[in-house]
Amino acid sequence: MNTVAMAVDGEPAMKIYDFPIGPYPTRVRIALAEKNLQSRVEFVMVDLRKGEHKDPEFIAGKNYSGTVPVLELADGTCIAECTAITEYLDALVGEPVLTGSTAFERGMIHMMSKRAELELLDAISVYFHHGTPGLGPLVEQYQNREWGLRQRDKALRGMHYFDDVLRKRAYVAGDAFSMADITVIAGLIFADIVDLAVPAECTALLAWYERMKMRPSVKSQPAFVRR
Numbered sequence: 001m002n003t004v005a006m007a008v009d010g011e012p013a014m015k016i017y018d019f020p021i022g023p024y025p026t027r028v029r030i031a032l033a034e035k036n037l038q039s040r041v042e043f044v045m046v047d048l049r050k051g052e053h054k055d056p057e058f059i060a061g062k063n064y065s066g067t068v069p070v071l072e073l074a075d076g077t078c079i080a081e082c083t084a085i086t087e088y089l090d091a092l093v094g095e096p097v098l099t100g101s102t103a104f105e106r107g108m109i110h111m112m113s114k115r116a117e118l119e120l121l122d123a124i125s126v127y128f129h130h131g132t133p134g135l136g137p138l139v140e141q142y143q144n145r146e147w148g149l150r151q152r153d154k155a156l157r158g159m160h161y162f163d164d165v166l167r168k169r170a171y172v173a174g175d176a177f178s179m180a181d182i183t184v185i186a187g188l189i190f191a192d193i194v195d196l197a198v199p200a201e202c203t204a205l206l207a208w209y210e211r212m213k214m215r216p217s218v219k220s221q222p223a224f225v226r227r
Ligand SMILES: N[C@@H](CCC(=O)N[C@@H](CS)C(=O)NCC(=O)O)C(=O)O
Pocket: 019, 022, 023, 024, 025, 048, 053, 066, 067, 068, 069, 080, 081, 082, 083, 125, 135, 139
């Protein structure tokens, strides 16, 4: 692991254990950019290709699940899971609100973000790890290709679902950008990595994605810049 960036404005530094082009870390990177909090964090690179996220030290000290991103607070407390990290960051700074203000918004955003994980992002992740060489033989010690291919098909169904949603509203969970949009964006970043094209008939999803890629918080991400 090596530190690749550090900028602190007098506030206690938080750390993000990160793999900059990874779809899940990109969720937190977008949230940080939306909230203008990048200068409050130090990014620590965890090289997934070398299996650094499976080091016993990382698992014991940072994240039992052996994944990134992880947010480490100044007192050493580690918060894993993109949804939890986004909720923490959202509560730190007022605007823009990413996880909802009213009970209705919070419920909708949490549901749609979870659905974006279940039906799209996590499904593509399983396809990546099981239906493709994934992170290579050092990391992928068990693969079940059939399970991977089923999850790829599930993700394609998920794309149709989100296309349908976006025919009815401007954003995934309502009429404002939210954590749910960020989760679908990460799903489409991952789809691109595994060469899973969004079906051409999903025109609302494709048009929404083009709009999302114009947001400064999105287009500045290494996942896009490297292309
Ligand atoms: N549920 C976790 C998933 C995180 C995740 O899968 N991150 C990827 C990075 S793109 C990872 O660490 N993959 C490595 C692996 O699963 O071996 C979250 O929301 O943070």
